[in-house]
């Protein structure tokens with residue numbers, strides 16, 4: 087299963103080129119996007135290391151579950167014949183420090199030391215959540231659940247004061263995670279732990295996993311009117327392609343595109359409204375003709391709902407049910 091960019095990243099990427107540089111939180115938004123992208127790249131690198139796992143493992147990236155109204159996210163779940171492994175990927179530049187007696191966690195990026203929530207406590211909480219979720223889904227067989235924290239940056243220095251072993255069992259640089267899993271697997275297999283029906287579990291988790299929609303407009307206090315309309319050039323990212331005889335033309339780099347409107351329609355749906363009216367899309371694409379907009383919607387896989395008088399994609403409807 088390929089790891090996709092989160093809805094949050096997709097929304098931020100769609101948003102940034104449509105905001106004025108003078109927008110009050112423009113810098114914050116760019117910083118947040120860069121931070122999230124760094125996280126995503128770290129997770130992709132971890133995925134690459136996980137390909138070295140040898141055996142009948144099923145890997146599920148980016149899992150979003152809810153139990154008793156409590157929503158939780160896990161970067162990766164690995165199902166093996168004997169256990170479930172939860173992996174959380176963390177990006178820390180510089181050095182990180184665990185104090186197992188005081189249960190404190192700090193990071194020093196070379197300039198300042200900052201405290202964070204203590205990862206082993208978070209690990210326990212996440213494990214409990216998943217165990218609860220499994221119980222809620224009729225998985226009464228006590229499946230062993232393990233939790234690992236993968237440090238994405240190979241240059242991050244890990245320091246421990248106190249019980250080094252307890253930290254070493256939980257945290258490592260991404261490249262060491264497969265070895266840690268293989269070691270636990272071997273121990274469980276030697277103990278003769280009952281085998282898991284990984285296929286059923288895989289289906290159960292992937293079908294239930296659903297990412298929360300991102301409410302970035304509310305979060306950054308952005309009004310729909312702050313989002314600049316128009317079609318973005320896929321070549322040079324300039325906003326404001328012009329439509330001429332069925333082709334989008336970029337006035338800046340002269341790039342010509344047949345389908346540049348597709349991204350704009352998806353952006354409209356993601357940031358402004360899931361249901362599209364012809365009139366609203368005319369304004370957003372800056373196209374005068376309602377016939378042209380209808381044709382663009384149809385050729386992009388959208389269908390008209392005669393009751394609501396709006397357009398949407400068939401798979402959008404089924405996803406929300």
Ligand SMILES: [Zn+2]
Pocket residue numbers: 319320321322323324336337338339340341
């Ligand atoms: Zn261009």
